[in-house]
Amino acid sequence: MTKTLHHRACHLCEAICGLSIETETLADGSQQILSIKGDAQDSFSRGHICPKAVALQDIQNDPDRVRQPMRRTGDSWQAIGWDEAFALVAERLSAIQAAHGKNAVAIYQGNPSVHNYGLMTHSNYFLGQLKTRNRFSATSVDQLPHHLTSYLMYGHGLLLPIPDIDHTQFMLILGGNPLASNGSIMTVPDVEKRLKALKARGGKLVVVDPRRSETAGIADQHVFVRPGNDAALLLGLLNTLFEEGLTRVSHLPINGLDQVRTAIAAFSAEAMSERCGVPAATIRQLARDFAAAESAVCYGRMGVSTQAFGSLCHWLIQLINMVTGNLDQPGGALCTTPAVDLVATTSGGHFNVWQSRVSGLPEYGGELPVAALAEEMLTPGEGQIRALVTVAGNPVLSTPNGRQLERALDGLEFMLSVDFYINETTRYADLILPPTAPLEHDHYDTTFNVFAVRNVTRFNEPVLAKPAGALDDWEIFVGLAQAFAAKQGTELKPTKAPQQMIDMGLRFGPYGDQSEYKLSLAALREQPHGIDLGPLRPNLGERLKTASKAIEAAPELLVADLARFAAQALPAEGELVLIGRRHVRSNNSWMHNYHRLVKGKPRHQLFMHPQDMAGRGLSDGQRVRVQSRVGAIEVEVAASEDMMPGVVSLPHGWGHARPGVQMGIASAQPGASANDLTDERQLDAVSGNAALNGVPVQVEAA
Ligand SMILES: Nc1nc2c(c(=O)[nH]1)N[C@H]1C(S)=C(S)[C@@H](COP(=O)(O)OP(=O)(O)OC[C@H]3O[C@@H](n4cnc5c(=O)[nH]c(N)nc54)[C@H](O)[C@@H]3O)O[C@H]1N2
Ligand SMILES: Nc1nc2c(c(=O)[nH]1)N[C@H]1C(S)=C(S)[C@@H](COP(=O)(O)OP(=O)(O)OC[C@H]3O[C@@H](n4cnc5c(=O)[nH]c(N)nc54)[C@H](O)[C@@H]3O)O[C@H]1N2
Ligand code: SF4
Numbered sequence: 004m005t006k007t008l009h010h011r012a013c014h015l016c017e018a019i020c021g022l023s024i025e026t027e028t029l030a031d032g033s034q035q036i037l038s039i040k041g042d043a044q045d046s047f048s049r050g051h052i053c054p055k056a057v058a059l060q061d062i063q064n065d066p067d068r069v070r071q072p073m074r075r076t077g078d079s080w081q082a083i084g085w086d087e088a089f090a091l092v093a094e095r096l097s098a099i100q101a102a103h104g105k106n107a108v109a110i111y112q113g114n115p116s117v118h119n120y121g122l123m124t125h126s127n128y129f130l131g132q133l134k135t136r137n138r139f140s141a142t143s144v145d146q147l148p149h150h151l152t153s154y155l156m157y158g159h160g161l162l163l164p165i166p167d168i169d170h171t172q173f174m175l176i177l178g179g180n181p182l183a184s185n186g187s188i189m190t191v192p193d194v195e196k197r198l199k200a201l202k203a204r205g206g207k208l209v210v211v212d213p214r215r216s217e218t219a220g221i222a223d224q225h226v227f228v229r230p231g232n233d234a235a236l237l238l239g240l241l242n243t244l245f246e247e248g249l250t251r252v253s254h255l256p257i258n259g260l261d262q263v264r265t266a267i268a269a270f271s272a273e274a275m276s277e278r279c280g281v282p283a284a285t286i287r288q289l290a291r292d293f294a295a296a297e298s299a300v301c302y303g304r305m306g307v308s309t310q311a312f313g314s315l316c317h318w319l320i321q322l323i324n325m326v327t328g329n330l331d332q333p334g335g336a337l338c339t340t341p342a343v344d345l346v347a348t349t350s351g352g353h354f355n356v357w358q359s360r361v362s363g364l365p366e367y368g369g370e371l372p373v374a375a376l377a378e379e380m381l382t383p384g385e386g387q388i389r390a391l392v393t394v395a396g397n398p399v400l401s402t403p404n405g406r407q408l409e410r411a412l413d414g415l416e417f418m419l420s421v422d423f424y425i426n427e428t429t430r431y432a433d434l435i436l437p438p439t440a441p442l443e444h445d446h447y448d449t450t451f452n453v454f455a456v457r458n459v460t461r462f463n464e465p466v467l468a469k470p471a472g473a474l475d476d477w478e479i480f481v482g483l484a485q486a487f488a489a490k491q492g493t494e495l496k497p498t499k500a501p502q503q504m505i506d507m508g509l510r511f512g513p514y515g516d517q518s519e520y521k522l523s524l525a526a527l528r529e530q531p532h533g534i535d536l537g538p539l540r541p542n543l544g545e546r547l548k549t550a551s552k553a554i555e556a557a558p559e560l561l562v563a564d565l566a567r568f569a570a571q572a573l574p575a576e577g578e579l580v581l582i583g584r585r586h587v588r589s590n591n592s593w594m595h596n597y598h599r600l601v602k603g604k605p606r607h608q609l610f611m612h613p614q615d616m617a618g619r620g621l622s623d624g625q626r627v628r629v630q631s632r633v634g635a636i637e638v639e640v641a642a643s644e645d646m647m648p649g650v651v652s653l654p655h656g657w658g659h660a661r662p663g664v665q666m667g668i669a670s671a672q673p674g675a676s677a678n679d680l681t682d683e684r685q686l687d688a689v690s691g692n693a694a695l696n697g698v699p700v701q702v703e704a705a
């Protein structure tokens with residue numbers, strides 16, 4: 004019996020905390036996890052950990068986790084071999100594409116893809132061969148407006164300015180709750196400590212949220228806003244900055260700022276107040292405080308991207324940072340200089356080069372908005388989707404109008420899921436190909452180092468041995484690619500292993516062979532606690548990828564959206580709208596099958612202000628029926644003074660009690676899916692991102 008201490012980054016959320024995992028190897032060679040703790044020596048997370056990381060052992064040991072390829076016939080699943088499975092996929096997808104065209108096969112990639120570097124390097128080795136325009140992902144129920152705005156303004160969708168949280172003196176957060184989410188598009192382990200440090204050095208934290216969230220609870224100021232109307236608040240803010248002469252000249256080359264000034268001249272704080280529900284005096288004061296601070300940063304996340312004016316919001320946020328001189332400045336918003344630099348090595352992207360067949364929604368970077376997925380399956384005609392490949396995703400619980408998507412999945416001719424659970428989505432698959440569990444493969448963060456509040460890098464070896472016959476995600480894609488190419492009679496370019504790709508990325512990157520750091524995979528292997536490459540530094544000027552090599556402050560598409568904004572009706576009197584919510588013990592839809600995370604107080608309820616409950620004769624804990632345009636659910640209501648009156652909040656990712664789901668603990672949990680209420684027609688019109696927040700609903704006793 005030997006004990007080993009491993010160091011490993013947690014991949015479950017964007018905070019990428021360093022963990023210390025102790026394992027024991029028994030005489031028969033089998034391994035077990037003895038403990039999972041925060042790694043105090045980790046250069047970035049300094050020992051921080053949350054309850055989800057401890058559940059990594061539950062993922063490992065879960066008897067419901069699928070461990071070999073499974074084929075479904077009717078309601079029953081049989082294990083089959085890998086080669087047989089690969090051949091079946093090649094055969095079925097080739098036949099469907101031969102009969103109905105390339106676009107008859109669709110792809111959906113879910114969130115864990117970006118936390119798994121083998122999926123990042125190799126999923127396209129197979130999926131690219133399908134040459135379909137029907138590609139979808141979780142991006143369009145999440146951060147698409149961030150990418151589109153950066154693409155339009157800075158020339159690359161990944162040039163995302165990150166809040167310099169450790170050095171700022173004023174942080175304005177809209178629609179983010181990092182105390183629950185641990186931060187997003189702001190990789191920031193131990194965010195609570197860092198926000199408290201901001202306050203301790205005399206800085207100020209302001210949170211704008213229709214719910215007094217956990218983060219709002221530690222802020223100096225919390226401002227309620229009508230869901231979906233942050234653009235009004237941001238316009239009032241920007242207008243005040245211009246009107247009161249609170250702007251500063253930026254060191255960056257900028258085109259179109261005068262045009263912005265003219266375009267927003269009519270949107271004064273006074274004119275915007277009623278729409279967003281924030282007093283004009285508060286908007287003006289926020290602008291003055293922001294401009295007066297030694298350094299300041301405006302940061303918006305989920306709450307402001309998954310709403311009807313998501314792109315407008317993210318544009319305005321960039322502008323507010325820019326005109327106050329805080330863009331590309333310490334203490335403001337800065338882009339990272341990542342060790343593996345995806346911005347330098349990829350093109351900026353493309354937008355609206357083609358559109359979805361039924362609703363004409365624009366592609367971004369080769370993906371269509373997922374709100375269109377079901378209609379593309381259900382609407383007959385040339386180009387109709389007849390087969391689907393899902394990778395690390397659960398769109399039935401994650402995308403708007405999940406019930407409609409279920410009906411669509413039921414009608415497919417073939418479906419493949421690369422996933423290790425039979426859940427609400429994958430139960431419709433004809434074939435499930437399960438990868439190794441997270442701790443059975445190595446780890447490098449290709450994505451979240453790019454979004455981190457410091458420049459950091461880290462490579463980790465597998466913690467546990469790979470079981471005999473198991474394949475990593477990337478190996479599954481190599482197997483699929485080979486079988487598909489063989490079936491098509493096409494030649495497949497040889498590929499390198501993910502590790503070799505990272506080694507090359509490191510060596511050709513900013514800290515590589517040409518630098519004093521000489522980073523390589525071998526160098527990272529010697530530093531399992533990670534390497535700190537210093538604070539974020541101004542670099543945007545040299546990283547811009549626009550044709551003009553200047554920031555485009557007034558992209559036509561976004562300026563034009565102001566007219567759509569101005570034309571909307573004011574919120575109806577007495578209207579009730581739904582927003583989402585996250586909890587630190589939950590992770591989207593897929594971590595409810597572990598007892599240690601679901602025990603204790605229930606967390607699935609609909610939060611409602613007592614005043615709104617009284618008006619409907621509802622009492623705390625009662626079962627209610629929530630109805631939207633697309634559907635209805637039943638759930639328990641919980642009274643909460645933290646809600647803005649007129650707003651109810653429900654976390655997404657629940658509602659596992661559906662037939663055929665093979666996740667014993669999750670299925671026994673109460674709760675319903677928020678996405679049985681969200682509306683596939685409610686979108687940010689510019690990007691096609693789903694507007695999951697601000698959904699009109701009616702609530703009554705069940
Ligand atoms: N109403 C509402 N809806 C939302 C949101 C909201 O706030 N409100 N949030 C949205 C956001 S931000 C996101 S990102 C999406 C998430 O949406 P999805 O990505 O579609 O859903 P997840 O719940 O992350 O499901 C992840 C799936 O990946 C599998 N998986 C986990 N790890 C791996 C792995 O390493 N390899 C493979 N192959 N599979 C793996 C899990 O078993 C699970 O089936 O949901 C969105 N939906
Ligand atoms: N514990 C946990 N951590 C997670 C996840 C998880 O599911 N659980 N998911 C991960 C993923 S995929 C993501 S993308 C990130 C998301 O990370 P965050 O963006 O921090 O997401 P949320 O915690 O949902 O916070 C969104 C906030 O927006 C508010 N909000 C809703 N509508 C509006 C609105 O119209 N205007 C404004 N101003 N606010 C609004 C909500 O009340 C909520 O407090 O979290 C990641 N981390
Ligand atoms: S906050 Fe929790 S889930 Fe997120 S990386 Fe850290 S330990 Fe993992």
Ligand SMILES: [Mo]
Nearest residue numbers: 114141145146
């Ligand atoms: Mo997300």
